[in-house]
Amino acid sequence: MARNATATKATTQPNVPQFTQEQDLAAFREMLLIRRFEEKAGQMYGMGLIGGFCHLYIGQEAVVTGITMASEKGKDAQITGYRDHGHMLVMGLDPKGVMAELTGRQGGLSKGKGGSMHMFSNEHRFYGGNGIVGAQASLGTGLAFASKYKGDGSVSIAYFGDGAANQGQVYESFNMAKLWNLPVVYIIENNKYAMGTSIERAAATTDFSMRGASFDIPGEQVDGMDVRMVYDAAQRAIEHARSGKGPYILEMLTYRYRGHSMSDPAKYRTKDEVTKYRQERDPIEQVRARLLEGGKITEEQLKDIETEIRAIVTEAADFATNDPEPNPSELWTDITIEA
């Protein structure tokens, strides 16, 4: 294929892809788990059970849910920044372990030594949970490098936000990813605000799907509030990467309902803006409406799912509240591996 001077901007298909009822139910369940889990985390933070920073994913659930539905679980690697609870839940990490890590207990995924921003699982191929804005772009490119080196056919999915998209190492990574045609999909979760700075105040160009243009990396802008659109685009992007054509960028137009972290003053955006997203674009409500619309799923059935999810979250919260803190001897373990 001839190299174009500029990347072709792939256009999202005009027809909204349809989900089967099973897909809608699966997406509903995953997104609801994230929503309820994060609400509980917010509450526990407010009670002083969770310390430090706590970045909630509420509002952005469709992004990680749709992407993960299109990926191969246990094979494809995922890596993200510090807004990471949702990613772990959807990838199948134990909600009890995630919540206990938030409360800094011994049963946490990192034994209580990582915290909200630092959880990992080799088994599920989840590589964090990274607290330095933009670091995961380079690290995720390295996961793709390893995939190509080993020839294992896996794809690396590296999420970062609109804020990280202005970091220098992102472009160093884009360059190497395309230079070596590494199987990586970059997901730019554009939730409009880098902490409290809107994209208009931070970015010279705000179409982040074009940020790979000078490296000939195709990009798409996707409605990140509609899980069907996310899934559809992710399938294209992952297939592109897996087939050896190199990196792909998906800009997810999404929105976080809560502040950047728990201590966000929320003075930088209007209440109307938040309300509008919640009322008109909510990713979970869209699926709920679709499920009920067909008439095959009843309110009662959805209520059963909600009860089930609530029980999982309550169990996680109880575990995270009652599990003991790590033994003091843990202070001195896991610093280096004894050769």
Added chain:
Amino acid sequence: MPQILMPALSPTMEEGKLAKWLVKVGDTVKSGDVLAEIETDKATMEVESVDEGVVREILIEEGTEGVKVNAPIAFIQGEGEEVGEGNRPAAQVSTSDPEKESPVVATTHAEPKSSSAEAPKFTAQSDPDLPEGVEMVEMTVRQALNEAMAEELRRDKDVFVMGEEVAQYQGAYKITQNLLEEFGPERIIDTPITEHGFAGLAVGAAFAGLKPIVEFMTWNFAMQAIDQIINSAAKQLYMSGGQVTAPMVFRGPNGAAARVGAQHSQDYSAWYSSVPGLTVIAPYSAADAKGLLKAAIRSPNPVVFLENEILYGSTGLVPKMDDFVLPIGKARIAREGKDVTIVSFSMGMRYATQATEKLVGAGVDVELIDLRTLRPLDIDTVIASVKKTGRLVTVEEGWPQNGIGADISARVMEQAFDYLDAPVLRVTGKDVPMPYAANLEKLALPNVDEVIAAVNAVTYRS
């Protein structure tokens, strides 16, 4: 019946203002509904409902200041729940009795066993005995490093080399010479000039099980990448509770070269050796360069391997063995003596060795220790020597403040104070950015005369 508690906006918040109620008694609420707004002097926050049900009682009026964190502010009756006296919360407002109203958070603390939680003690292994009659081959440090990488590349297909000019150019300092020819472009990889990016890429590859050797053309350029070295590689094992590590080597020339000015002449020994999670090696001799680089490549931990451009061409004897590997973390006693201990590493050893020759000629029985590894530091060898000699001089090219010598001096004071017959003296690079002019550069670096003067001072011979 679920109580709604006054939430904290941050771990340091103790109380705040309940600014506004957005629901009233009798309203039905579901998860995510905004119930109220709270304020501190720094921020405002919406209180969302986590529960579903009907608002039965509002306990704190809007506009109330000084509401304690975790005080109940309302309660919600869930579906099918009875309102009973037993689960009715008592209103806890105002600041009249802070003792009584301090938030009770149900954390379960493990019984502190702090006395048992001591830092593990590092014990270094001794160098392996060389086989009887082993042939010793003279080679440069450059050849030794090159052989170490070639041998490990042959041994383990997960090992690869990445960096600027490492492949087709054969290495900016020819350390990777001929590797491309033997191992091919998939394993000997030229990168763009993007230290931050390729260092991070290599760490990610290490997370996924590969064993990268990242060559920095010099360590000066690695400052672009130091975030990935420390925040991603060094801390990974700990942050993940032991699950994910970064088995890899970052290597390249460190310290001053010759006449290249301030930005290209800096010793990072003290910087990296202060970081838990990293292993830091700084060899002097060709044999140590080879044996320790092979050990570094096999290490399951991230290793910072500090070479020295001026030493690349110096020669030494290296045992000709199929697999010559040295233990990480073991100092080498280069010369045994009883009058004074000189401790150094890397290029500092050149000044220390030359000074030792002159001092021994003048009748001073010097014990010379080459640290070789800076983290974990073989302080036991240093302490044992100081207990014997009672006098210590450290030699390094780095800056004096917070240097390797400063650290050793502190540890000797802590562990062998009563054995010291003189204050510890440090010979270091001068506390200035590296000048370009030949005479000034010479003045900025340590030299043999300074080492001799320091030894004379601690032995009261001056």
